[in-house]
Amino acid sequence: MLRQLQRELSFLTQRFQKLCPLSFQQVAQQLCRLQLRRLTGGLLLMALVSSNGLLAQSTQDASQLFQSYQDRLFQIRTIDIASGSKASIGSGFAIDSEGTIATNYHVVSKYILHPDEYYLEALTFDKKKIPIDVISIDVVNDLALVKLDSPISKDFLSLAISEPQKGEQIFSLGNPRDLGMTVVPGTFNGRTAHSYYGRILFSGSVNPGMSGGPVINNKGEVIGVNVATSGNQISFLVPLDKLKQLLETGKSSEESLSEQAYDQLKTNQNLLMQRLFEGQWQPMALGDAQVIGELTGFISCWGESNKRREEQFNEVYRRCKNSEYIYIAPDFYTGIIEMEFFWYESEKLSNWQFYKMLNDSFASASAGNMAGEEHVTEFSCDDEFVQSDNSKHISKTIYCVREYKQFPGLYDVLFLSSTVNLQQKALVSHYTISGIEQKQAEQFLKRFMEQVQ
Amino acid sequence: MNLVVEEINRSRKVLQRYRFKAQSKITIGRALDNDIILSEPHVSPYHMELVLNDNGQWQIHDLDSCNGVRSQSRKKIPDGSIIDSGDTLLLGRSYISVWNEDHPVEKAWPLHSVEDVFHTISSPWILMSLIGVFLFAEWQFSVMNNYRDLATSKLINEMVYEMLIILGWASVWSLGGRVLRHESRFNSQLAVTLCAAMLLQWLPMLMKILAYNGQYGLWLTEIRYFINGAIFSILLWSNFYLSLPQKPGIRIIWSNTLAWGVVLIYLLPPIFDAQRFRGYPLYDSLLLPPSVFWAEPESPEAFHDRATKLYDKHKPSEKVEKPDSAKQQDKTSD
Numbered sequence: 031m032l033r034q035l036q037r038e039l040s041f042l043t044q045r046f047q048k049l050c051p052l053s054f055q056q057v058a059q060q061l062c063r064l065q066l067r068r069l070t071g072g073l074l075l076m077a078l079v080s081s082n083g084l085l086a087q088s089t090q091d092a093s094q095l096f097q098s099y100q101d102r103l104f105q106i107r108t109i110d111i112a113s114g115s116k117a118s119i120g121s122g123f124a125i126d127s128e129g130t131i132a133t134n135y136h137v138v139s140k141y142i143l144h145p146d147e148y149y150l151e152a153l154t155f156d157k158k159k160i161p162i163d164v165i166s167i168d169v170v171n172d173l174a175l176v177k178l179d180s181p182i183s184k185d186f187l188s189l190a191i192s193e194p195q196k197g198e199q200i201f202s203l204g205n206p207r208d209l210g211m212t213v214v215p216g217t218f219n220g221r222t223a224h225s226y227y228g229r230i231l232f233s234g235s236v237n238p239g240m241s242g243g244p245v246i247n248n249k250g251e252v253i254g255v256n257v258a259t260s261g262n263q264i265s266f267l268v269p270l271d272k273l274k275q276l277l278e279t280g281k282s283s284e285e286s287l288s289e290q291a292y293d294q295l296k297t298n299q300n301l302l303m304q305r306l307f308e309g310q311w312q313p314m315a316l317g318d319a320q321v322i323g324e325l326t327g328f329i330s331c332w333g334e335s336n337k338r339r340e341e342q343f344n345e346v347y348r349r350c351k352n353s354e355y356i357y358i359a360p361d362f363y364t365g366i367i368e369m370e371f372f373w374y375e376s377e378k379l380s381n382w383q384f385y386k387m388l389n390d391s392f393a394s395a396s397a398g399n400m401a402g403e404e405h406v407t408e409f410s411c412d413d414e415f416v417q418s419d420n421s422k423h424i425s426k427t428i429y430c431v432r433e434y435k436q437f438p439g440l441y442d443v444l445f446l447s448s449t450v451n452l453q454q455k456a457l458v459s460h461y462t463i464s465g466i467e468q469k470q471a472e473q474f475l476k477r478f479m480e481q482v483q
Numbered sequence: 484m485n486l487v488v489e490e491i492n493r494s495r496k497v498l499q500r501y502r503f504k505a506q507s508k509i510t511i512g513r514a515l516d517n518d519i520i521l522s523e524p525h526v527s528p529y530h531m532e533l534v535l536n537d538n539g540q541w542q543i544h545d546l547d548s549c550n551g552v553r554s555q556s557r558k559k560i561p562d563g564s565i566i567d568s569g570d571t572l573l574l575g576r577s578y579i580s581v582w583n584e585d586h587p588v589e590k591a592w593p594l595h596s597v598e599d600v601f602h603t604i605s606s607p608w609i610l611m612s613l614i615g616v617f618l619f620a621e622w623q624f625s626v627m628n629n630y631r632d633l634a635t636s637k638l639i640n641e642m643v644y645e646m647l648i649i650l651g652w653a654s655v656w657s658l659g660g661r662v663l664r665h666e667s668r669f670n671s672q673l674a675v676t677l678c679a680a681m682l683l684q685w686l687p688m689l690m691k692i693l694a695y696n697g698q699y700g701l702w703l704t705e706i707r708y709f710i711n712g713a714i715f716s717i718l719l720w721s722n723f724y725l726s727l728p729q730k731p732g733i734r735i736i737w738s739n740t741l742a743w744g745v746v747l748i749y750l751l752p753p754i755f756d757a758q759r760f761r762g763y764p765l766y767d768s769l770l771l772p773p774s775v776f777w778a779e780p781e782s783p784e785a786f787h788d789r790a791t792k793l794y795d796k797h798k799p800s801e802k803v804e805k806p807d808s809a810k811q812q813d814k815t816s817d
Contacts, residue, residue: 342630381772382627393768401762409764410796412789413698417780424780430764431793441794444764451773468794475790479783 095201096213098250102187105153105205106133106162106176106242108140117148121204121243121256122176125189125277129181132273133242134257135167135174136357142167142287143359152178155211166280169291170298170356170365171227171272172257174242175280187244190251190270193230194218200247202232202256202265204240214240218253222266224353226302226328229266230254236265292437295356295364295465299440303470306367311481317346317373319449319457320483328352329367343376343387355399356465362405364434364442364465368398371482372458384454391458395446397432398462406442407433415450421483424451429475434465443471445478457482484539485584488519490577502584507535511574512546525550525575533566533581540565541581543572550575595724595731604678605670613677618642620684649676660726668725675725679718686710692771696778700767704753708746716742 102124110117120137124130131152141148142164150162162176194200195218202214216234232245236259245254245267254267285293309326324331331350348371356365372391376384397409411430417423430444442464449456459482463471486509490499501519503509511519514528521530527548534542545552545562552560555571555578566572568583603609625638653676657667687707694700719738723729729737 379630380627381774383630385770385772386628387630389768389770392770395766396763403760403762408761409766410793411764411766412793413767414786414789415698415778415780416783416786418783424776426770427786428766428768429786429790429793430766431790431796432764433794446766448770450770450776453773468791472787472791476783476787479786 095203095246095250096211099187099203099246100155100211101183102185103155103203103205103211103243104131105208105211106131106137107151107153108138108148109151110148112147119205119208119239120241121239122152123203123242123244123252124183124186125252126186127181127184129178130165131162131176131178132244132255132276133174133176134255134268135169135172137242138164138167138174138176139357139359150176152176154182158182164287166276167287167290168272168276168280168294169358170294171268171276172357173255173268173273173276175276187246187250187252189274190247190249190253193270194247194253196220198247200232200234200245200253202234202236202240202243202245202267204236204243204256206237206239208239212240216263216265221269222353224328224330226305226352227354228269228272229257229354230269232265232267233263234265235259235263288436291358295437295440296467298356298365299466299470302365302367303466303474307473307477311477313481314348316348316371317375317457318455319371319373320481321348321371321457321459322350322369322478322481325350325369329369342378343374343384346373347371351398359402359405361400361402363399363401364440366398366462366464368463369461370459372460374456374458376454379454381453384456388448388456388458392446392448395428395444395460397442397444397464399442399464401442401464405435407435409442409444411444416447416479418479422451423449423483425449427479431471439467440465441468441471442466443475445475447482484535484541486533486541487582487584487586488533489580489582490519490521491571491580493578509533511579512548519579521574521577521579523575523577526577527575530574542566548574592731597721597724601668601671601675601721601725604674605668607670610670610674610677613674613681614646617677617681617684618646620681621645624684624688645680649673649680652676656722656726664726664728671725672722675718675721679714682714683711686714691769692775695769695771696776698767698778700769701765703769705750708750712743712746715745718742 104122104124106120106122107116108118109115118137118140120133122131122133122137125132135142138150141150150164152160152162154160160182161179163179165175165177167174198218199215200218202216203211204214205211214234214236216232216236219231219233222229222231230245230253232254236256238259240256241258243256244252245256247253252273253270255273257266257268259265280290305328306326309324311325312323313320314323315321329350329352331348333346333348335346336344350369352365352367354365355363357363374384374388376387379387409430409432411428413426413428416425416427425447427447428445430446432442434440434442442462443466444460444462446458446460448458459478461474461478463474466474485505486503488501488503488509488511489497490501491497503518506518509519510517510529510532511521512528512530513521513523513526517529527546527550529546530548531546531552532544534544536542543552543560543562543564543566553573554560555573557573560572566581568581568586571578571580604613621642622638625641626633650673653669653672656672657669660672661667687710690706690710691703694703694706716739719742720734723734723738727734
């Protein structure tokens with residue numbers, strides 16, 4: 031993202047916030063971009079007030095569910111070995127009689143990445159602590175299957191056959207902020223728009239700590255898993271079919287966890303890029319230039335232009351980004367595709383001033399995803415002046431690549447280009463894609479350069 | 484042997500010179516009937532005399548002076564010692580040097596060809612035009628680099644500040660010259676400083692334009708340091724030439740050591756910074772107007788090939804082996 035353009039957009043931008051397992055370290059919380067909410071009174075009370083008006087009825091349903099299913103719900107804790115205390119918590123639920131528990135990948139990611147510093151345990155409703163081990167993961171859909179060392183009961187939550195109707199009341203179960211097992215009623219609203227991975231939109235107040243908890247219909251069948259919230263009673267659930275898929279393949283997987291993650295990332299980017307290439311890539315005008323309009327359904331675009339008098343130049347701006355990302359570690363996200371176009375025009379500035387202004391905005395491009403030294407190499411970049419045969423525009427074009435250390439063959443790529451031979455006008459184009467293979471990246475580069483004039 | 488006696492100060496500067504022809508006795512003291520009259524109060528009225536002996540050598544004869552006759556290193560010289568050409572004697576707090584008339588002297592130092600240049604540029608008219616050009620260029624560069632509203636007061640502030648630095652630098656060196664060589668040469672120092680300032684204005688812009696078209700913009704910082712070092716060493720050399728009495732070789736060594744030493748101090752921290760992990764991409768982001776752009780562009784296909792090579796950069800060093808367990812991959816974690 032070009033740093034200079036983090037201004038307040040007047041329209042809503044979706045910000046996904048992972049229901050980060052509640053951690054006692056403020057840093058981890060900030061990394062997960064949590065909005066801290068004050069909990070006033072009991073959570074149940076809040077849930078009741080926010081539900082859809084059938085106050086008396088929800089109270090009854092909610093407490094019934096609570097009693098029926100509390101023995102199938104667990105708090106999943108990541109314990110820091112050195113201090114002997116919990117570093118983060120989440121929720122999970124039993125899905126078979128052999129002690130298999132379903133939860134989110136990000137709830138157990140700390141342990142997976144640093145198994146020598148942490149261990150996992152499940153806390154039952156009657157405060158028994160049982161160690162658990164991770165069997166399989168799905169990083170793309172943020173799911174994980176863990177197994178109790180010694181199963182305690184044969185009861186488990188069964189999965190629904192089909193999804194509920196839009197508007198049907200469903201219940202999210204979990205342990206928000208380590209305050210105790212809670213039930214949050216809400217409404218099933220179908221899939222979110224612009225979602226590629228497929229997430230269910232839930233109008234209920236899911237809070238941090240409830241990650242990995244089940245969402246059940248009024249028959250007590252699981253129809254989704256808590257995964258993220260955007261605040262204000264907009265929460266997201268992993269749909270049923272993703273969980274079913276993981277159960278089929280994951281239960282008896284021979285591969286190690288990182289091999290599983292590697293395969294999932296590779297397959298996912300393959301399919302994603304294929305979808306992207308099949309899209310229309312409508313051309314669109316921006317100033318005097320021709321850029322790319324809508325790429326495909328799951329990438330949403332926003333625009334802005336400044337016509338303010340105090341600046342001496344005009345700027346028209348368009349930005350497209352897919353709204354989801356893949357979480358691998360607290361400081362490592364991938365799966366982000368972002369595209370930006372800037373059209374600059376000025377009558378008042380001299381050419382030297384205009385290009386100085388351009389210089390300043392050109393210098394601040396960076397990767398769209400967060401990644402640290404242990405995950406990626408440094409960027410290698412190259413630049414050149416490029417002119418295509420059928421155009422008289424010359425552009426200074428820059429391309430940068432960095433590789434994933436643990437997943438060789440996957441790269442983050444960055445493209446930046448500015449016209450250089452126009453008088454007092456310029457088009458700057460930019461895209462970053464994270465977690466992509468070389469073949470797809472090259473294909474995207476070719477197509478992008480052809481379409482942007 | 485005819486003798487030349489010099490009254491000198493502590494830093495060997497000659498205050499007064501006395502020549503003696505066909506004299507075999509020279510009296511030295513504070514009294515007014517001596518051959519050499521010293522006025523320093525620690526000198527006795529009849530302090531000593533230099534006597535020519537039968538062998539044609541000059542000897543010291545202390546006339547019962549209060550503080551005695553000492554050598555330059557403050558050791559007492561026994562009465563009757565023979566003095567050689569070039570010896571220095573300490574009488575009280577006064578120093579005198581004694582020389583034979585035929586003592587060899589150094590050959591003349593050739594004047595540097597630069598002397599004419601300095602003379603030309605120190606004329607007041609040229610100085611005024613240099614100042615004018617400098618300030619005008621400063622104004623133009625500020626306007627070029629500023630695309631938001633340029634505050635006139637800020638610009639004037641900067642110009643005044645810069646002129647003060649230039650004048651200050653020239654003054655310091657002139658003062659040094661006045662003290663050491665009794666000539667300040669302020670005009671020349673000012674002219675030289677102004678020229679260096681103008682080079683500092685223009686050369687970086689020229690290098691930017693060249694780097695932009697040659698695509699070595701990432702080297703601009705190093706090039707800039709090099710230019711600064713070169714300009715600074717030439718400036719120092721000129722300052723030394725105008726103000727300090729130095730042998731040419733020494734001058735070159737000193738001016739370069741100081742100039743490049745300062746540059747090194749600025750260069751070292753960034754070198755250490757480069758060891759840290761860079762999470763952002765480092766690329767050449769220089770953009771300049773079309774009027775100074777002349778490079779030949781390449782085709783998109785050629786650019787695609789370039790991009791492909793970037794992937795290869797990561798391949799050769801690491802063997803692509805699949806990580807086979809979660810535990811192994813964490814060895815490099817913090």
